[in-house]
Amino acid sequence: MSFFVRLNERTPLVGRLAMGVEYDGSGYCGWQRLKHAPSVQAALETALSQVSGDTVKVHCSGRTDSGVHATRQIVHLDPPVKRSEKAWVFGANTNLPRDIAVRWIREVPDDFHARFKALARRYRYVILNQPGRPVLERANATWCREPLDDKAMHAAAQALIGEQDFSSFRAAGCQSKTPWRHLHFIEVHRHGPLVVVDVQANAFLHHMIRNIVGALVAVGRGEQGVGYLAELLALKDRKLASATAPGCGLHFVDCVYDSRFDLPREPLGPNLLAFLGEWTGERELPDNPRFAYRRGQPGCDLPRCDQSQGEALTGKLALSREPLA
Structure with missing residues (x-):
């Protein structure tokens, strides 16, 4: 299989680098570095700084919330020194805790940006639907003891597809300037005891997916x-919606970029769903002018984003600050 490749240990990587990171978010208060609590970003930057011998800062494709996992978090960095592919990956993993791992690293063009060049972000929410409490899956799936009607959940979810105002599904503390998001697809399927959303x-509001799942569970139970x-x-009122689903069932599984960046392809996670x-990157993206803008194609009249101040798009095409789940 193509992800079994030998890491180059002779040729130093130069310029901007993109990196694929996997982590179990159970022990962290989300991705973003915090002064008062452990974060994935702080652990990764500390490990990479030890490899380089100098301070390394990373930028991610989308911040994940407390307790949320990732199998394909994409980050980029501008390293202060040159190291080989093997040195970066093995060195980082040696210095990282066991619940975080670097999967790969690649040279990318200078205009690559993990956040601003992302065309789409994809998550899977895993519910273990069985009478007894889980043991082996307890940290990466949400347990629901009542039977769920996955077909009703799927039918209910289709109303969310498209570019819409998701005010009813954003957290009270959401910092985004706009509640508009473009939801490409949402599917609910059962695989034995697993119900997967x-x-x-294009991006997600703070707690948006977990709030959607909370409402879908109400439908699946027959309460709605x-x-x-x-x-x-x-x-358009969060106060009238259902409870927020726990973070442990949520997995950040893909971030899509233009093919010219040639990032490695991987089996879509989490491994519970490897079957x-x-x-x-296998799903086709819908037709939307935002994709032409992010790819830098000519003829797109959307205003160019200022990376130092965040994205300054307005109206329905407005994009948030770094996306949260």
Whole structure:
């Protein structure tokens, strides 16, 4: 399989680098570096700084919230020194805790930016639907003891597809300037005891996916009808929606970029769902002018984003600050 490759240990990597990172978020208060609590970013930057012998700062494709996992978090860095592919990967993993790992590293063009060049972000929410509490899956799936109707959940979720105002599904403390997001697809499928919510969008509001899943579980239990999510969407009021689903079931599984960046393809995570056989980047993106803008194609009249101040797009095409799940 193509992900079994020998890491180059002779040729130093130069210029900007992109890196694929996997982590179990159970022991961290999210991705972003914090002064008062452990974060994935702090652990990764500390490990990379030890490899380089100098301070290393990384930029991620999207911040994940407390307790949320990732199998394909993409970061980029401008290293202060040159090291080989093997030195970066092995060196980082030697200095990282066991719940974080660097999977690969690649040279990328100078205009690559893990956050601003991302075309789509994809998550999978895993629910273990069985009477007894889980043991082996307890840290990476949410347990629901009542039977769930996955077909009703899937039907209810289809009302969310498209570019819409997701005010009913954003956390009270969400810092985004706009509640508009473009949701590309959302699917709910059962695989034995596993009920999986698979969702992709241009970006997500704070707690957006977990709030959607909370509403879908209400539908799956029969507490609400199939039209429940459409009703919540129209209300534009988070206070009238269902409870937020726990973070432990949420996995950041893919971030899509233009093919010219040639990032490695991998089996889509988490490994609980490896039997599905899907690989990263296989889904087609919907037709949207944002993709031409992010690819830098001519003829796109969207304003250029200022990376030092965040993205300054307005109206329905407005993009948030770094996306949260």
